[in-house]
Amino acid sequence: MAGTGTAHLRDANETLLRVEHLVVDFPAARGAKVSAVADVSFDIAEGETLGLVGESGCGKSTAARAVMQLPAPTAGKVIFEGKDLAALHGEALRRMRPRIQIVFQDPISSLNPRRTVESIVGAPLKIWKLGDEADRRTQIDEALDAVGLDPDVARDKRPHEFSGGQCQRICIARSLVLNPKVLICDEPVSALDVSVQAQILNLLEDLKERYGLTMVFITHDLAVVKNVSDRVAVMYLGKICEIAGPDTLYASPAHPYTAALLSSIPVPDPEAPPRVSTLVSGELPSPLSPPSGCRFRTRCPRAQERCAVEEPQIRPVGEGQYVACHFPLVGGTAPDPETAVAASGPASGGNGAGSESPGETDSPSDAPAGTPELTTPGGP
Amino acid sequence: MIRSRRRVAPPPSGDFTSTNRRLLEVDDLKTHFRTPRGLVRAVDGVSFTLDRGRTLGLVGESGCGKSVLSRSIMGLLPSTADRSGEIRFGGIRLDELGPKALRDYWGTQLSMVFQDPMTSLNPVMKIGRQIAESLEVHTDMDKDQIRETALSLLRSVHIPEAERRLNQYPHELSGGMRQRVVIAIALACGPALLFADEPTTALDVTVQAQILDLLGEQQRERDMAVVLVSHDLGVVAGRTHDIAVMYAGQIVEMAPTRTLFAEVRMPYTEALLQSAPRVENPSHTRLAVIGGRPPDLIDPPKGCRFAARCPYVQPRCREEQPPLIEADTPGHVFRCWYPVGTDKGREALEKNLAAELPQAEAAVTGAAVAVEAS
Numbered sequence: 056m057a058g059t060g061t062a063h064l065r066d067a068n069e070t071l072l073r074v075e076h077l078v079v080d081f082p083a084a085r086g087a088k089v090s091a092v093a094d095v096s097f098d099i100a101e102g103e104t105l106g107l108v109g110e111s112g113c114g115k116s117t118a119a120r121a122v123m124q125l126p127a128p129t130a131g132k133v134i135f136e137g138k139d140l141a142a143l144h145g146e147a148l149r150r151m152r153p154r155i156q157i158v159f160q161d162p163i164s165s166l167n168p169r170r171t172v173e174s175i176v177g178a179p180l181k182i183w184k185l186g187d188e189a190d191r192r193t194q195i196d197e198a199l200d201a202v203g204l205d206p207d208v209a210r211d212k213r214p215h216e217f218s219g220g221q222c223q224r225i226c227i228a229r230s231l232v233l234n235p236k237v238l239i240c241d242e243p244v245s246a247l248d249v250s251v252q253a254q255i256l257n258l259l260e261d262l263k264e265r266y267g268l269t270m271v272f273i274t275h276d277l278a279v280v281k282n283v284s285d286r287v288a289v290m291y292l293g294k295i296c297e298i299a300g301p302d303t304l305y306a307s308p309a310h311p312y313t314a315a316l317l318s319s320i321p322v323p324d325p326e327a328p329p330r331v332s333t334l335v336s337g338e339l340p341s342p343l344s345p346p347s348g349c350r351f352r353t354r355c356p357r358a359q360e361r362c363a364v365e366e367p368q369i370r371p372v373g374e375g376q377y378v379a380c381h382f383p384l385v386g387g388t389a390p391d392p393e394t395a396v397a398a399s400g401p402a403s404g405g406n407g408a409g410s411e412s413p414g415e416t417d418s419p420s421d422a423p424a425g426t427p428e429l430t431t432p433g434g435p
Numbered sequence: 436m437i438r439s440r441r442r443v444a445p446p447p448s449g450d451f452t453s454t455n456r457r458l459l460e461v462d463d464l465k466t467h468f469r470t471p472r473g474l475v476r477a478v479d480g481v482s483f484t485l486d487r488g489r490t491l492g493l494v495g496e497s498g499c500g501k502s503v504l505s506r507s508i509m510g511l512l513p514s515t516a517d518r519s520g521e522i523r524f525g526g527i528r529l530d531e532l533g534p535k536a537l538r539d540y541w542g543t544q545l546s547m548v549f550q551d552p553m554t555s556l557n558p559v560m561k562i563g564r565q566i567a568e569s570l571e572v573h574t575d576m577d578k579d580q581i582r583e584t585a586l587s588l589l590r591s592v593h594i595p596e597a598e599r600r601l602n603q604y605p606h607e608l609s610g611g612m613r614q615r616v617v618i619a620i621a622l623a624c625g626p627a628l629l630f631a632d633e634p635t636t637a638l639d640v641t642v643q644a645q646i647l648d649l650l651g652e653q654q655r656e657r658d659m660a661v662v663l664v665s666h667d668l669g670v671v672a673g674r675t676h677d678i679a680v681m682y683a684g685q686i687v688e689m690a691p692t693r694t695l696f697a698e699v700r701m702p703y704t705e706a707l708l709q710s711a712p713r714v715e716n717p718s719h720t721r722l723a724v725i726g727g728r729p730p731d732l733i734d735p736p737k738g739c740r741f742a743a744r745c746p747y748v749q750p751r752c753r754e755e756q757p758p759l760i761e762a763d764t765p766g767h768v769f770r771c772w773y774p775v776g777t778d779k780g781r782e783a784l785e786k787n788l789a790a791e792l793p794q795a796e797a798a799v800t801g802a803a804v805a806v807e808a809s
Contacts, residue, residue: 110639111610218728248496248666253710253722257801260719275639282712282720301718319644320714321669325692338609338642 060369061096063298063377067134070098071269072122072237077131079114079121089342091117092128093293096369099237099286104263104270106284106301108277108316112339114293115273119239122271123155124148135237153183156230160242162222166214172199172225173210179233198228201265203258220251224258231266238263239271244279256282277320281305286375289313292342292350295369299376309378309385312351349381357382455525458627458660459485459508464520466500466507473733477503479684480520487627490654490661492671492692494707495681498729501664504681505630508662509545510537525627542569546626548650550633552613556605562589562616563601569623588619592649611642615649622653629654632664647674668707672696677766680704683729683740686759690767700762700774703741706798721801726794739770746798747773747783 067073079092092114099105107115121128124140133140140151159165166175176198180191196206202224214222223243230238240259244252256279263270274280280287281301288298289310297310308314340346346353352362361381369379372386466478478500485491493501507518510529522529524544529537549555557565566585570576576584582601589597592615605613614634621629631650635643651674654661665671671678672692679689680701688701699705709723727744730736736743738753745752751772759768773783787795 110641220728249707250496250710250725253712253724253801256712257722257724260721277640278712278714281714281718282716282722284718305714315641317714319640321643321647321667321673323669323672323696323708323711323713325672325696327673338611 059094059294059366060379062369062371063295064096064098065100069100071101071103071135073098073132073134074118074122075132075134077118077121077133078129079117079126080129083343087343090293090345091342092121093345094131095290095293095295096131097288097295097298099269099271101269102263102267103285104272104283106280106287107271107273107290108275108280108287109290110339111275112292112342113290114342115290116241118290119157119241119271119273123152123157123239125157153179153233154235155237155239156233156235157239157241158223158226158230158243161246162219162226163214165226166222168214171211171213172204172217175214175225176229176232179229183233185233194232195228198232199225201231201262202228203254204228218251220247220254223247223251223255227255227258227262231262234266235268237269237271239273241273242275243272245274245276252279259283277305277316289316292339292345294350295379296351297376297378297380298369299373299378303373303376307373307376307385309372309376309383310351310380311355311357311382311384314384315354315356349379456486456488457484458487458525460521460523461508462521462523464504464507464522465518466503466512467517468513469515469517470733475732476684476735477516477732478507479732479735481681481684481686482520483679483686483689485628485660485662487660488654488658489677490651490663490675492675492678493662493664493681494666494668494671494678496666496707496729498732499681500684500732501681502632505547505632505662505664509541509547509630510534511547539573542621542626543573543624544627545630546621546624546628547630547632548614548617548621548634551637552610552617553605553637555617556613558605560604561601562603562605562608565616566601566620566623569620573624584623585619588623589616591653592616592619592622594619610638611645614638614642614646618646618649618653622657625657626659628660628662630662630664633666634663635670636666643670650674667711669711680707683735684732685740685770686768687741687771688767688769689759690762690764690769694762694764694767698762698764698767698776700767700769700776701741701771702745702747702773702775702780704769705775706744706746709798723799724797724801726797739772744794746787746792746795747771747775747780748787748792748794749773749783 061075064073075096077092077095078090080088080090083089095118097105107119109115122133128141131141135151135155140148143151173195177191177195180186180194186194199206199209204221204224214225217225244255247255260283262268272280272283284301286298287301287304289296289312291312297304297308297313304313305317308317340353348364349362349367352358355362359382367379367381369377372378372383462482464478464481468475468477481504493504495501506512508522508529512518518530520530563585566588567581570581570584585601586597589600594600594612594615608616634650635646638646647670650661653659663671663675675692677689678692678695679686680703681687682703688695688704695704699708706723706725710725712722725744730740730743738755739757742748742752749772757770757772759770761768773780784795788799
């Protein structure tokens, strides 16, 4: 995995939002830095939903927030409606903000408990001084109605009088009231019960149609992302592994990491054959000292010597399917079992140019050893 | 320090021999909380049995009483709780024991793994000490033996470099590693019954699979009974022998796992299964929806507790609470007058669809349902 490259990007005039070579660094202790997002590119066509999936700490939330310039990326371009958001500052950036809105994971903590629903949902209108009192009221009522809340009942209540699912509806209403073009949903259903989750997912689909929204949908739940997305990008340790249409991705994953993620999904069917554990072992390595070459190699069952040396570039392997892997599961050459080495195995000839940096752990189970989990500001 | 209250517990009495397979019997357990608003009936008449070496999955939405049920059996309830009913564990009436007597069972016979591994470990105590703690209290091992046991426990839960871990603090480990430590602590004294309360909800999907595999492996090795509490039917499907579905403080359906999935009878179970997105379905599949929200446990409805949200609901359901009815397959019980997959159920659903009952339409088409605050 590694995923540098832009082979998967479409023609600039077909897309609404285009992110190129996005890098987000955070300072770490002792002058070190963590690249939470390391050279990620993606684009979204108008009306499309892009799903971003990956384990916690893979940089999916950070990437989406960098799109909103919260915080602005360290490097890279975020081109939206012909302008590079990353190059905008001050008032010019502020003017762009209503166009891109976000819905957060925990609906209860993203609502001010002391304010009424009307004041919460109406806040964006007030900030932008849009319309008079009566206009605002109509817009608030419309937004509440759109998310399935009865304005007459909800208007004067406060968040604690609502359940988690209803609070998420209020958050969605607030994000819609400014008529955004792009809606970023950062794990919007992870904190909800399965029955409520279904309601919110259906609601988002309805709203997407009604308001012509373009969405970025971040989640760690692969079944959810499959349900809502038109295109799915799988991230690992700050890079993109694979990007494809959901049906392709789930039917024939090309990246070993995607395959591993898919085989980890618990299937609600006791008759399902027990899965063979081709599963990834271990956990996410520390982003402070990511593995050389392909970042997934320390957990990858197909890792070869080449993976430690050379970072794979994103390349097409099928219709609309792009993968960053030297030995993808489809459209590539399988690794020769003779030379297949475990990630930690000894180098055996070949193009063995790379010696690993000393600070690096090379056995999969060692990877998380002793490294405190990285918390990126605002990460899930 | 632990040393000051160190004492070696006498082995708890009770029949824990492997000849008697029946380990836990819960009979009409009720746990009610006294609150300013009134009595909350969090667990309201739950009965089940569990044999050694078996896994029971306890499934339901948040607030259905699944966690309170496991805590009631453990005796870990706040003073505002009133508990009634019988809990027999290896023949001993746990419900008659006070907290002092229960201490001899906690850790040694009854153990628990909680949802959040960070908050269930002491952040300022080394991993090794935390594992040693229960060994010191419950066994008469000396220091070296305790260290050896702690090491082998860490190894048995597949923690690499176990020796180094003994001297580390919880914050130095990742979430998955922490949960392994919590499991090691829970298993330290070889409990006969382990409650795993949403053990993987806070973890990533790849780590979740690893932790569930580990629990299964430890269970087989130790012939331990496990109660696996989860809100996710997917998690319990492949990992349990039996499943109990809870709703509003009651068990509404209970069956051997395969039977439950093959012959769902309770509309609530069916709704839970259908509302979860599944990877086999093409993207943008409309999800079936359960309308409304669970009833207030202070004043539960007099009929079936699921009636207000049920697509199959009939007048009788609102008047008369269904008892646990036996299905054709032995061990399968459910609470419904118009069960799924029977002629009665089909007729009821058709009638409701014809009458355009909102929750029936929501269940079939995923149509939006009214969700006003109550």
